[in-house]
Amino acid sequence: MGRKCTAGCGVCGLVLGLLGALSLTLFHLVVKFELGKLMPLKVGTFAYPYWKKAPIPVYMQFYVFDVINSDEVIETGAKPSVLERGPYTYRLEKEKVGIKYNDNNTVTYRQITWYYFERNMSVGYDNETFTNFNIPYLSVAYLVRFEYPWVQELINYALAITGENLFKVVSVHDILYGYEDPLLKFVSQDIMGLFNMSHFLDPNFGLMYKWNGSDDGVYNVYTGSDDIFRAGFIDKWNYFKTLSFWSGKYANMINGSDGEFFGPFVDSSKDMLFYSSQACRSLLVKYQYTHSIKGIDVYRYLLPADTFACPAEKPDNVGFCSPDSNHCMASGVLNVSVCRNGSSGTLSFPHFLGADPDVIHGVDGLHPNSEQHSSFIDIEPTTGLPFQMVFRFQVGIHITNNSIIKGLHNIRSLHMPIVWFNESAYIDDDLANKFKARLELPMNIVHVMQIILIIMGSLILIGSAIRWFRKYKTVENDTEEKPLFTPVSLKND
Known part of the structure; x- marks a missing residue:
């Protein structure tokens, strides 16, 4: 049971780490997708009213x-x-x-x-x-x-x-x-x-x-x-x-x-x-x-x-x-x-x-x-x-x-x-705050999630490796101390 738990944790850590690393690549795609909704110069987007008439x-x-x-x-x-x-x-x-x-x-x-x-x-x-x-x-x-x-x-x-x-x-x-x-x-x-x-x-x-x-x-x-x-x-x-x-x-x-x-x-x-x-x-x-x-x-x-x-x-x-x-x-x-x-x-x-x-x-x-x-x-x-x-x-x-x-x-x-x-x-302050709310905050959250995934995955993977190493060392020590056969004591009748 212990070995299965260690292996499961290791796989989980590896998956989280890979997701974090992969999200670094996906980050630009996600941001590009969001900007594609917010920034085009057409009616209904975040950028349109500011483009049509200078807000500052x-x-x-x-x-x-x-x-x-x-x-x-x-x-x-x-x-x-x-x-x-x-x-x-x-x-x-x-x-x-x-x-x-x-x-x-x-x-x-x-x-x-x-x-x-x-x-x-x-x-x-x-x-x-x-x-x-x-x-x-x-x-x-x-x-x-x-x-x-x-x-x-x-x-x-x-x-x-x-x-x-x-x-x-x-x-x-x-x-x-x-x-x-x-x-x-x-x-x-x-x-x-x-x-x-x-x-x-x-x-x-x-x-x-x-x-x-x-x-x-x-x-x-x-x-x-x-x-x-x-x-x-x-x-x-x-x-x-x-x-x-x-x-x-x-x-x-x-x-x-x-x-x-x-x-x-x-x-x-x-x-x-x-x-x-x-x-x-x-x-x-x-x-x-x-x-x-x-x-x-x-x-x-x-x-x-x-x-x-x-x-x-x-x-x-x-x-x-x-x-x-x-x-x-x-x-x-x-x-x-x-x-x-x-x-x-x-x-x-x-x-x-x-x-x-x-x-x-x-x-x-x-x-x-x-x-x-x-x-x-x-x-x-x-x-x-x-x-x-x-x-x-x-x-x-x-x-x-x-x-x-x-x-x-x-x-x-x-x-x-x-x-x-x-x-x-x-x-100005108003436009800067709107930028942070609509664009910077979501991007920062995604970025923080990337870092958290990578750190969590790395810690779980490292913890699983340490646990596996300790388990392996314990088994190895037990094997070295145990004799190959148990001597049978002879009694004189």
């Missing part, structure tokens, strides 16, 4: 660069000197509209964004003014830089009529959301109007003109209904699978997600990709380290400092040279004129972080700092949900010397920052 506040902080020596720049070609002013903070509300589900497990939508000024989070009101280069002035000069001299003289005539200068005093609100520019109005109505072409040029200008209450294009993304690993990954943007802005095939690829989902079971050894309409391209982020947000472990992914590196430093970036590889900008600066109506606009990290030293030193008052000016995403690895997003970019303009256009005679070629912004979102 998103803020965008703007910092403007105020040029304090504009007269010296015009008269002697002095290096511009700037003071950073900000933040001027706006609260963003985002909601997806026009949602349409397709037969190939994708969903099409537009995302509308509204901006609301937050005075208590700002250094002042957004009607405060600052001085910087006149962007419409420079954009018009940029557009005609290769035209005949008489065309450029026509622009000089327009500048004289409108009284526009190389520098402009403008409010924070107007530089962002738009104002009617005298030069653009004159060129549109009085020059292009003569040829019935006024509809080609909007007389209003703003870095985010028409963005408030609008969208950044039509998205078509996978719902994850058939494959949860593809939830949120882009199939098409503006009805195309590739971009047409850039000169290279790689640069025009639309890779990765829409930035709101990154797929479950994130592998920290692999880089992540997402598409950014602000940058007019897909962006790559690299794993840095693991830390905790509200008691939940997340992976920190950083946008590398060489994101906008020149082809000599990063050959894959050759396709971002515009119009071709013979017209590459300095390292750290992306020419976005191809997706910004032909203006001389540029995109970089704030204060030209990671850029060529000549770019940084071309303007006095810049102090790039990786802690303050880098961009990153914190991703919960099991679900692929971003718990914190911080995107920091700088909008600038490329200025070149021009011997014909008024005001540009003494100007040295340089990259000039206009404004940089910090768009950030951070998971």
Whole structure:
């Protein structure tokens, strides 16, 4: 009976241990099954209401660069000197509209964004003014830089009529959301109007003109209904699978997600990709380290400092040279004129972080700092949900010397920052608690059960082995002490 009990315990321990070990493999399947019910982008799932309308506040902080020596720049070609002013903070509300589900497990939508000024989070009101280069002035000069001299003289005539200068005093609100520019109005109505072409040029200008209450294009993304690993990954943007802005095939690829989902079971050894309409391209982020947000472990992914590196430093970036590889900008600066109506606009990290030293030193008052000016995403690895997003970019303009256009005679070629912004979102307590209740707690229970099964199975198996060993030793000792036969005593009758 004892031997049968020991054997039974051993088998039981072995089975429990095997179940525990097997459950390690089954764990991902169970979690995948649960995520397949909770996370697809369709009505009725846990993720849908949060995907349809951002549940947490998103803020965008703007910092403007105020040029304090504009007269010296015009008269002697002095290096511009700037003071950073900000933040001027706006609260963003985002909601997806026009949602349409397709037969190939994708969903099409537009995302509308509204901006609301937050005075208590700002250094002042957004009607405060600052001085910087006149962007419409420079954009018009940029557009005609290769035209005949008489065309450029026509622009000089327009500048004289409108009284526009190389520098402009403008409010924070107007530089962002738009104002009617005298030069653009004159060129549109009085020059292009003569040829019935006024509809080609909007007389209003703003870095985010028409963005408030609008969208950044039509998205078509996978719902994850058939494959949860593809939830949120882009199939098409503006009805195309590739971009047409850039000169290279790689640069025009639309890779990765829409930035709101990154797929479950994130592998920290692999880089992540997402598409950014602000940058007019897909962006790559690299794993840095693991830390905790509200008691939940997340992976920190950083946008590398060489994101906008020149082809000599990063050959894959050759396709971002515009119009071709013979017209590459300095390292750290992306020419976005191809997706910004032909203006001389540029995109970089704030204060030209990671850029060529000549770019940084071309303007006095810049102090790039990786802690303050880098961009990153914190991703919960099991679900692929971003718990914190911080995107920091700088909008600038490329200025070149021009011997014909008024005001540009003494100007040295340089990259000039206009404004940089910090768009950030951070998971709140309510959403973190819901995540723990619906996702983290069940997964932790399953994980604990795995460990308990393995430990119990191991202990029972070890206990059975010890009992069997002791039993075996006892039998062996009894055998050694017992004589081979019992002597019979002889009695003398």
